[in-house]
Amino acid sequence: MTFDRLSRRNLLLGAAGLTAVSALSACGRAEAPVDESGRVRLRLAAGGPVTAAHGGFYQAIATGAYERRGLNVEILTGAAGADVPALLAASAVELAVGADSFAPMRLIADRAPVKAVAAFLQKDPVVLMARPDQPLETLSALRDRPILMSPADQAGFWNWLRTRFDLTADQARPGTPEDNLKALRDDPKAVLVGRLTAGD
Secondary structure, three states, rough: OOOOHHHHHHHHHHHHOOOEEEEEOOOOOOOOOOOOOOOOEEEEEEOOOOOHHHHHHHHHHHHOOOHHHEEEEEOOOOOOOOOOHHHHOOOOOEEEEOOOHHHHHHHHHHHOEEEEEEEEEOOEEEEEEOOOOOOOOOHHHHHOOEEEHHHHHHOOHHHHHHHHOOHHHHHHHEEEEEHHHHHHHHOOEEEEEEEEEOOO
């Protein structure tokens, strides 16, 4: 990766503003792709449907901030649960926005040709939610409770939580947001993994 390419990527992230948790960039390509106007073409995998967390990236397109810096940015979105790290590791995109700090750590552990280039929040916005009538003063109180989560959390946050607090694999209950909210409502002992910054 050339210094010029890395500098342009940093400009891209600066123009995007403080809108997401972490950004990763794919490494290993000899040259950055260029469009017919000579602008560096960057594909940004936002993952899932558009949310408020992506607003800064779209604002930078709308105001021409990327174009003024010689960038042609395309934001790729998709269904919830899209495998953004796989797109990045396979060099299908040049940049990706991660939902938490576990995505870059997993990719680095797997020796994927990527690097973290920005952390927009100083702390991970993962939260655990339980019904108000449940006495959960410490995370050790999670033992023997169903832990509701998105499938994406199973590979990252759940592995850390399970190992750190001696939880069991059968406590994990991956599901859709709708199914998880229903389970939280129906089961008084359930705990839901969520994001403080989620707008849905």
